[in-house]
Amino acid sequence: MSQGIETRDREPQEASTDPQDDVLVVGGHRFSSRLLVGTGKYASNEEMNECLEVSGCEVVTVAVRRAHLDDPGKSLAKHLDREKYTLLPNTAGCYTAEDACRYARLGRELLETDLVKLEVLGDEKTLLPDPTATLEATATLVAEGFTVLTYTSDDPIQARHLAEAGAASVMPAGSPIGSGQGILNPNNIRIILETIDTPVIVDAGVGTASDVAIAMELGVEGVLLNSGIALARDPVRMARAMKNALDAGREAYLAGRIERKLYANASSPVEGMVDGTGQS
Amino acid sequence: MLEVTINGAAHSFAAGTTIGQMLEELELPGEGVAVEVNRNIVPKRSHGEALLGDGDEVEIVTFVGGG
Numbered sequence: 001m002s003q004g005i006e007t008r009d010r011e012p013q014e015a016s017t018d019p020q021d022d023v024l025v026v027g028g029h030r031f032s033s034r035l036l037v038g039t040g041k042y043a044s045n046e047e048m049n050e051c052l053e054v055s056g057c058e059v060v061t062v063a064v065r066r067a068h069l070d071d072p073g074k075s076l077a078k079h080l081d082r083e084k085y086t087l088l089p090n091t092a093g094c095y096t097a098e099d100a101c102r103y104a105r106l107g108r109e110l111l112e113t114d115l116v117k118l119e120v121l122g123d124e125k126t127l128l129p130d131p132t133a134t135l136e137a138t139a140t141l142v143a144e145g146f147t148v149l150t151y152t153s154d155d156p157i158q159a160r161h162l163a164e165a166g167a168a169s170v171m172p173a174g175s176p177i178g179s180g181q182g183i184l185n186p187n188n189i190r191i192i193l194e195t196i197d198t199p200v201i202v203d204a205g206v207g208t209a210s211d212v213a214i215a216m217e218l219g220v221e222g223v224l225l226n227s228g229i230a231l232a233r234d235p236v237r238m239a240r241a242m243k244n245a246l247d248a249g250r251e252a253y254l255a256g257r258i259e260r261k262l263y264a265n266a267s268s269p270v271e272g273m274v275d276g277t278g279q280s
Numbered sequence: 281m282l283e284v285t286i287n288g289a290a291h292s293f294a295a296g297t298t299i300g301q302m303l304e305e306l307e308l309p310g311e312g313v314a315v316e317v318n319r320n321i322v323p324k325r326s327h328g329e330a331l332l333g334d335g336d337e338v339e340i341v342t343f344v345g346g347g
Contacts, residue, residue: 077311
């Protein structure tokens with residue numbers, strides 16, 4: 001393992017030799033792509049749809065908000081192909097367990113789904129999760145039959161609590177939401193992967209393709225991102241880059257990287273050098 | 281007449297208006313919205329029977345872009 005850190009071998013989930021069959025399993029759901037993409041912050045719905053298409057994602061997150069009575073077109077209802085995408089309603093903007101559960105129930109009624117991306121924030125500036133409220137809301141929603149994908153920090157102990165509470169996926173932030181700082185503490189992600197058997201999806205902080213590849217190489221089951229695509233200079237091109245990075249990182253993880261060594265190790269044979277060449 | 285609040289704004293409806301009729305009057309398709317009355321969700325299958333009451337606080341939500 002990289003950086004000389006020993007880690008437990010985590011059985012790759014549903015690993016298939018064919019990347020096309022490499023499905024993501026969350027609770028009772030099977031998704032065709034390990035990339036989950038948000039629908040916020042795009043310049044237009046057309047651009048959003050093009051990005052979703054190019055990213056190859058199946059699961060797309062949406063927010064639950066008041067309908068505009070004077071302009072129903074502001075809803076995504078007419079702009080997202082429900083046959084093609086699985087909508088994952090979030091509880092973004094909630095700061096208490098009670099509010100988050102209310103939004104989760106509204107999302108379930110709205111989209112006729114048991115899936116929820118649970119987010120209970122602790123602070124507007126950092127958008128870090130409130131750990132106690134997040135745990136409480138996870139337990140409540142699990143008891144109500146939801147398949148709960150819980151946004152959390154990269155704290156391995158909290159990840160364990162959430163897994164024990166029945167979260168279908170634990171989703172640690174690589175770095176703060178929308179910050180684009182990437183995976184700040186890969187060792188915490190490694191420890192989370194060692195600690196729980198629940199699928200781990202890195203959610204938040206992904207800024208560019210290499211961040212996705214790094215996450216997948218660590219062995220996480222998926223990556224959820226939004227701003228990294230939507231706010232790129234060329235979002236469609238970035239969506240493609242993210243997809244390629246996800247596939248590359250997943251393949252590299254399944255392939256098993258070489259050990260890091262301090263000294264060089266020649267790839268070409270040292271035998272058979274012609275006379276007078278090579279190191280004497 | 282029934283005086284109700286929908287998404288924070290005052291609205292009036294005839295007595296005996298159902299949730300389904302309210303949505304029709306607001307020109308909102310039943311698909312793509314969820315309705316909460318006084319903090320209780322009114323499931324789609326009940327929209328045809330559930331009656332609006334005077335003073336009801338109604339929230340009508342849909343889904344929008346988010347991460």
